[in-house]
Amino acid sequence: xxxxxxxxxxxxxxxxxxxxxxxxxxxxVAHGFCYFNLLYSHDSLIIIHNDFNYNNSLRIGRxxxxxxxxxxxxYYPPLLIGVISIIIMILAIYxxxxxxxLDKKRDVFIVALLLCTCSTITFLNATYINYSDMYxxxxxxxxxxxxxxxxNNQLSLLTIPILxxxxxxxxCYLGVSLGLYIGLLIKDLLNKVxxxxxxxxxxxxxxxxxxxxxxxxxxxxxxxxLCNISLTNEYNSINRALEFDNFSALIKCFKDTxxxxxxxxxxxxxxxxxxxxxxxxxVALVAIYLMIKKTVNINRVRNTKLYVFLIILLCLVxxxxxxxxxxxxxxxxxxxxxxxxxxxxxxxxxxxSKEDKSLISKTTYVVxxxxxxxxxxxxxQIYEKRKMEFDSTMNILNRVVMQAETVDxxxxxxxxxxxxxxLNNGSLVDEKQGFDYTGIGQSYFFATTSxxxxxxxxxxxxxxxxxxxxxxxxxxxxxxxxxxxxxVKQMPSYPDKGSIKMIDNYLxxxxx
Numbered sequence: 001x002x003x004x005x006x007x008x009x010x011x012x013x014x015x016x017x018x019x020x021x022x023x024x025x026x027x028x029v030a031h032g033f034c035y036f037n038l039l040y041s042h043d044s045l046i047i048i049h050n051d052f053n054y055n056n057s058l059r060i061g062r063x064x065x066x067x068x069x070x071x072x073x074x075y076y077p078p079l080l081i082g083v084i085s086i087i088i089m090i091l092a093i094y095x096x097x098x099x100x101x102l103d104k105k106r107d108v109f110i111v112a113l114l115l116c117t118c119s120t121i122t123f124l125n126a127t128y129i130n131y132s133d134m135y136x137x138x139x140x141x142x143x144x145x146x147x148x149x150x151x152n153n154q155l156s157l158l159t160i161p162i163l164x165x166x167x168x169x170x171x172c173y174l175g176v177s178l179g180l181y182i183g184l185l186i187k188d189l190l191n192k193v194x195x196x197x198x199x200x201x202x203x204x205x206x207x208x209x210x211x212x213x214x215x216x217x218x219x220x221x222x223x224x225x226l227c228n229i230s231l232t233n234e235y236n237s238i239n240r241a242l243e244f245d246n247f248s249a250l251i252k253c254f255k256d257t258x259x260x261x262x263x264x265x266x267x268x269x270x271x272x273x274x275x276x277x278x279x280x281x282x283v284a285l286v287a288i289y290l291m292i293k294k295t296v297n298i299n300r301v302r303n304t305k306l307y308v309f310l311i312i313l314l315c316l317v318x319x320x321x322x323x324x325x326x327x328x329x330x331x332x333x334x335x336x337x338x339x340x341x342x343x344x345x346x347x348x349x350x351x352x353s354k355e356d357k358s359l360i361s362k363t364t365y366v367v368x369x370x371x372x373x374x375x376x377x378x379x380x381q382i383y384e385k386r387k388m389e390f391d392s393t394m395n396i397l398n399r400v401v402m403q404a405e406t407v408d409x410x411x412x413x414x415x416x417x418x419x420x421x422x423l424n425n426g427s428l429v430d431e432k433q434g435f436d437y438t439g440i441g442q443s444y445f446f447a448t449t450s451x452x453x454x455x456x457x458x459x460x461x462x463x464x465x466x467x468x469x470x471x472x473x474x475x476x477x478x479x480x481x482x483x484x485x486x487x488v489k490q491m492p493s494y495p496d497k498g499s500i501k502m503i504d505n506y507l508x509x510x511x512x
Contacts, residue, residue, distance in 0.1 A: 011103075015094070015097070015103060015105075015108065016094055018105055018108060019090055019093050019094045019097065019108055019112065020090045020094075022108065022109050022112050023086070023089050023090045023093050023112045023116060024086050024090065026112050026113055026116045026372075026376075027082075027085065027086045027089055027116050028086075029376055030116060030117045030121075030122075030375065030376045030380070031082065031085075031121065031122070031125050031379060031383075032082070033380055033383040033384070033387075034078060034082070034125040034126065034129070034379075034383045034386075035078050035079050035081070035082030035083075035125075036078070036079065036082075037078070037383070037387055038078065038390060039078070039125075039126065039129070039383060039386040039387055039390055040076075040129070040390065040447060040461075041126075041127060041386055041389055041390060041393075041444070041446075041447035041448075041449065041453075042127045042128070042444070042447070042449045042453070043128050043130065043131075043453075044076065044127060044128055044129045044130045045447065045448065045453040045456045045457055045460075046453075055229055058223060058227055058229045059224070059229055059230065059231055059232040060171075060231070060232060061167070061168070061171055061216075061217075061220040061231065062168060062169060062170060062171065063168050063219070063220060063223040063224075064168040064169050065131075065134060065169060068134045068137075068169065069134075072084070072133070076129060076130045078129060081125075081129055081132050081133045084133040084137075085121075085125075085132055085133045085136050088133065088136050088137050088140050089112075089115070089116055089136065089140075091140060091144075092115070092136075092139070092140040092143050093108065093111055093112045093115060093116070095140075095143050095144055095147045096111060096115075096143055096180070096346060097111060098147060099143070099146055099147055099150065099180060099184065100183070100184070100187070100346060100350050102349065102350070102353060104353065106365070107349055107353050110345075110349055110365065110368050110369070110372075111346065111349060113368070113369065113372035114342065114345045114368060114372050114375075115342055115345070117372050117375035117376050117379060118268075118339065118342045118375065119268060119269035119270065119335055119375070119378070120335060120336055120338065120339040120342070121136065121379075122269075122375075122378065122379040122382055123269075123335040123336055124136070124336060125379075125383070126379075126382045126383060126386050127386075128336065131170075134169050134170070135169070135170045135336065137169060138166045138167075138169040138170040138173055139166070139170075139173040139176050139339050139340075141162050141163070141165055141166035141169075142163070142166050142173050142174070142176035142177040142180075143176060143177070143180065144162055145158075145159045145162040145163045145166070145177050146159075146177050146180040146181050148162065149181070149205060149208065150181075150184060152201075156208075159205075159208050159212070160208055160211055160212045160215065163177065163208075163209065163212035163213075163216070164212050164215055164216045164219065167212070167213070167216040168219065168220070171216070172325045172329075172333075172336070172337040173325075173337075173339060173340060174209070174213075174324055174325065174328075174340075175321060175322045175323060175324045175339075175340030175341075175343075176339065176340045176343060177209070178209070178321040178322070178324060178340075179318065179321050179322040179340050179343035179344075180343060180346070181202075182314055182317060182318055182321055183318075183343070183346060183347055183350070185198055185201065185202050185314055186311055186314050186315065187350065188201075189298075189307055189310055189311050189314075190294050190295070190298065190311065192298065192307070195303065195306055195307055195310060198310070199310075243330060249330070253326070253327055253330050253331055254320075254327060256326065256331060257319070257320055257323050257324070257326045257327040258319050258320060258323075260323060260326055260331075260333075261319040261320070261322060261323040261326075261341060262319065264323070264338050264341045265280060265284070265341050265344055266280045266281060266284065267280075268280070269335060269378070270371075270374045270375050270378045271374045271375070271377040271378040271381065272374055272377075275374070276371065279367050279370060279371050279374075280371070282364075282367055283348050283364055283367055283368065283371075286348070286351075286352070286360060286364050287344075287347060287348045287351055289360075290351040290352065290355065290360075291315065291351065294351070295308055295311050295312070298311075318344075318347075321340075322340045322341050322343055322344065323338065323340070323341060324340075325337050325338070325340070326338075345368070348364070348368070349368070352364045352365065386447075389444065389445060389446055389447050390447045392445075392446060392447075393423070393446045393447040393448055393457060394457075394461060394462070396423065396446070396494075396495075397448070397454070397457055397458055397462060398462055399495070400494065400500070400509060401458060401462055401464045401466065403500050404417070404466070404500055404507060404509065407500060407501060407502055407507060408502065409502055409505075410502065410507050412464070412465050412466065413465035413466070413467055414467060415467060415502075415505070415506075415507050416467050416468075416469050416478075416505070416506050416507070417466050417467055417468045417469065417506070417507045417508075417509060418468075418469055418479050418482050418506050418507070418508050418509070419454055419455075419468060419470055419479065419509050419511065420479065420482070420483050420488060420491075420508060420509065420510040420511065420512075421493065421510055421511040422448070422449070422450065422454075422511050422512055423445075423448055423454070423494075423511050423512070424444045424446050424448075424449060424512075425511070425512035452470070454468075454511075455468040455470075469506075478506075482503070482506065482508065485503070487503055488503065488508060488510065491508065491510045492510070493510055493511060494509065494510060494511050
């Protein structure tokens with residue numbers, strides 16, 4: 001009886017172990033504060049994925065989000081989110097390094113440092129931790145799709161379903177797979193692989209991507225039909241894709257896709273932005289120099305000019321590919337949607353990896369490490385800012401509830417409460433020195449960014465039974481009606497005396 005022998009590549013096992021250890025350590029240093037503290041704010045105050053959010057996910061084409069929350073659980077405990085995110089990032093870093101044959105520990109460390117500390121993950125954790133693990137999984141699937149496609153066998157067919165799953169969780173990471181594969185095509189051309197083979201592979205990948213997008217759209221429409229929910233035209237919904245008013249708007253968006261790529265890469269959301277700009281300019285110039293050097297050195301191959309032309313063409317396509325979501329959405333993008341631009345670091349690492357003994361290579365490694373350290377400082381300060389906002393909101397709303405319960409004729413849980421204005425627009429706003437960070441969700445001073453989030457904060461974190469009429473809408477019809485009344489207009493904003501009082505059997509709380 002023959003014995004089954006399992007062949008284990010010890011080198012790969014060792015690399016996976018190293019990747020796991022270094023990635024986990026970086027993730028903990030950069031984001032551990034968030035995983036071990038309650039920093040809920042903004043959309044993450046939707047503490048449970050209720051019917052409203054299921055429907056909302058289906059309306060914009062993210063029909064697998066309810067499946068993810070069903071498997072993981074509808075609540076969002078930060079530590080569990082952190083553990084899942086770390087495991088996914090370990091796999092993401094490992095497969096990126098496999099794709100580009102980056103087998104040196106130094107290179108694995110730099111890849112992990114730059115991708116794990118990028119602003120997209122920081123913004124996810126700080127403001128949208130309810131989606132953090134699933135969105136990280138979505139861009140991991142884009143990486144995995146490229147890994148299977150380059151196998152060039154039956155496994156490459158997995159590319160299509162993997163991409164569909166990624167889009168169905170978060171439909172904004174197409175640039176990740178496009179950017180990675182363009183990098184592979186350039187690598188093949190620099191290694192003098194037959195240009196016809198490279199061109200054939202590129203066309204095949206584009207066909208696979210187009211098929212994936214078509215099938216994803218069909219699946220979205222089928223799911224919405226079966227659930228009797230119409231797809232909306234909200235931002236980054238599939239119904240809003242490629243909606244241009246006219247041809248000139250399309251051309252303008254095409255140009256802006258390139259310019260905003262350079263803005264996002266050269267001036268990232270990080271600590272000491274001016275220093276980061278200088279450092280990114282340096283690594284960009286190094287990358288351009290090494291790319292020109294490698295391209296010029298192509299010789300002893302037929303059609304040398306054609307190889308050079310194809311390399312230049314692909315290099316020109318890269319900014320558009322990495323920022324393709326900007327073009328698809330006609331410029332409606334934010335920090336969560338531009339993760340693909342960080343793939344630029346992978347190109348740079350591939351270029352300097354072969355220049356072991358050169359001063360320029362060693363200097364670039366040091367610069368990349370400094371960039372990663374700036375990102376770590378930025379993420380921790382963002383989380384500290386979030387902690388202050390959460391604690392401040394807790395203290396203020398606790399006082400609001402206590403004062404409301406002292407108002408004559410107010411009955412907790414029975415009297416209807418109308419919230420007017422928002423804490424972030426009121427007199428309590430205090431711009432703390434050194435906390436004026438930009439980026440999605442960072443321009444607020446309190447955790448409650450809308451009235452429905454104020455209701456959630458009061459209900460879940462204070463445990464107060466308050467019957468808020470505008471709990472599902474920022475401004476309900478009743479709130480709109482009362483905000484126009486002269487008696488309400490004349491009310492001062494909280495915490496001034498008279499900012500909480502009964503009017504027509506409603507308890508009015510005016511924040512701004």
